[in-house]
Amino acid sequence: MIRLDGKVIVVTGAGRGIGRAHAELLAARGAAVVIGDLGVDIDGSGVSSDPAQEVAEAITAAGGCAVACAADIREADGAQALLQAALDLGGRVDGLVNNAGILSHVAFAEMSLAEIQRQFDVHVFGTVRVTQTLWPELVRSGGSVVNTTSSGIFGAPVSMAYSIAKGAVFAFSRALATVGDAEGVRVNLLMPGAETRMQAFAREQFGGAAEPSEEARRRSSPALVAPVVTYLMSDECSLNGEMIYAGHGHVRRFVLASGDGIHIEDLTPELIAENWEQISRLEPLHIVNDLPSFRASLGAPMTESGRVATR
Ligand SMILES: NC(=O)c1ccc[n+]([C@@H]2O[C@H](COP(=O)([O-])OP(=O)(O)OC[C@H]3O[C@@H](n4cnc5c(N)ncnc54)[C@H](O)[C@@H]3O)[C@@H](O)[C@H]2O)c1
Structure with a gap:
């Protein structure tokens, strides 16, 4: 069985949806997990420490090891707080899952540069900043990074600003994988698909498609994405520079x-x-x-x- 005992792993956006599923499975396999989440709305506004706290408490109640960190990945202080939380938890950083995200649906004609900036602040600058802050510890431990992209990079016209940012996450990850190859850190990309509030928002924006049935929700659970990240974080995995789709029970390698x-x-x-x-x-x-x-x-x-x- 794949185990992660002794590893300290930081997961951003772990207070909800896919990030929560990552954190729960990582902890169930023995990792100590930092639950990074600012508890924002789908557009990045608002702040609440409740989602991170609730997930950390649920993991602890289930016998796992986790600590909440309501840090903002858009801020240098937030990245530093995630690093400190990991060091306080286990004195090291073995893994980082950059998962936090926001979404907007704006037609091309109405898309402002400010909207692109807002998406970049979270997905691109947040991912780069947190990774850079944790990098020396990841090099020290020979760690693993998973960045989160989206099928939006194939061409999603109504969430264009989001897709541009996810494309930048792709390019960043491929470049960092080359750096990691020399420095002993593996860097891979996850392209997830799961029923979360982000999916519900997308459905609403696309004209209110019917709510999924219980059966459909089960088949598109974030729990079907999380095993890929647990594998990528494990010592059994030697992948670097790969992009893996996971969702609805499918796992596929995507390449250029x-x-x-x-x-x-x-x-x-x-x-x-x-x-x-x-x-x-x-x-x-x-x-x-x-x-x-x-x-x-x-x-x-x-x-x-x-x-x-x-x-
Ligand atoms: N759900 C899908 O099918 C799907 C598809 C493709 C990509 N993704 C990506 O997967 C990731 C997780 O998506 P999800 O569906 O679970 O979304 P979600 O909205 O359920 O969860 C995202 C979490 O990120 C947190 N967050 C956002 N901005 C933050 C910030 N500045 N600092 C700290 N935390 C912040 C939010 O508080 C939230 O809890 C995102 O990067 C998303 O773009 C999801």
């Missing part, structure tokens, strides 16, 4: 990939038109794990130091 394309030095627009079939062919499929392996696959010169990571 290319085919062979063409290589013609005297390229013209006509040659592109003529060769489009070959350019678009995806067999053989080359999975692009990182920048050095992408450049190596093209035979392109390296312009920055970097080594082809072994995964």
Whole structure:
């Protein structure tokens, strides 16, 4: 059985939904867990220490080890508070699950730059700040980071600001995985799908689709996402730089990939038109794990130091 005894793991946004499920399973497998959650509304407004407190109490009552930390990941003080809570709990940090999130639905024509900023403050700057603050401890322990992206990166027109931010989380995580490869920290991405208040909000915005039945809720429970994070946090896992979808009982690896394309030095627009079939062919499929392996696959010169990571 996969166990996490002796590990201290910080989970942001653990007061509700998917983060709560992560925290409960991590604790059930022996980890001491910092329940980071500011208790905000879906748009990031308001503050309450109740959700974090309630989850920490529930885990403790079930025989696990957890402490609440109602920290704001948008603030440097909040990231520092999460670090301190972990050190107070177990004197180390072995894992970080950047899960806290907010959502908005705004049509492209009405989307303001301020809205994008609001999404970036939580998803991007929050994730980067908390990770940077905990990084020295994660390097010390040879730890594991899971960042949370979304299927919105495939193209979600009504939650565009959110999707832009989740795309940035993807790029950040891929870059950090390369840093982690050299420093002994694994960094992976989770793309979850589960019935939470965020899903309920999305349903409402899309025109009030019917409430899911009890059976549908069971099949889309956050508890079906959490096992992936527990695995990614464990010593049994050696994955780095991967993106994994988890939801509704499905677990899938998502990759960036290319085919062979063409290589013609005297390229013209006509040659592109003529060769489009070959350019678009995806067999053989080359999975692009990182920048050095992408450049190596093209035979392109390296312009920055970097080594082809072994995964
Ligand atoms: N539910 C889904 O199907 C789904 C799909 C794709 C991605 N996601 C992502 O999964 C993560 C969890 O989503 P969820 O559905 O459980 O949402 P949720 O709204 O149920 O929970 C999110 C939690 O994050 C906390 N939070 C938000 N801003 C914070 C801040 N500044 N500081 C500290 N805590 C903060 C909230 O208080 C809340 O408890 C999010 O990153 C979300 O974008 C969810």
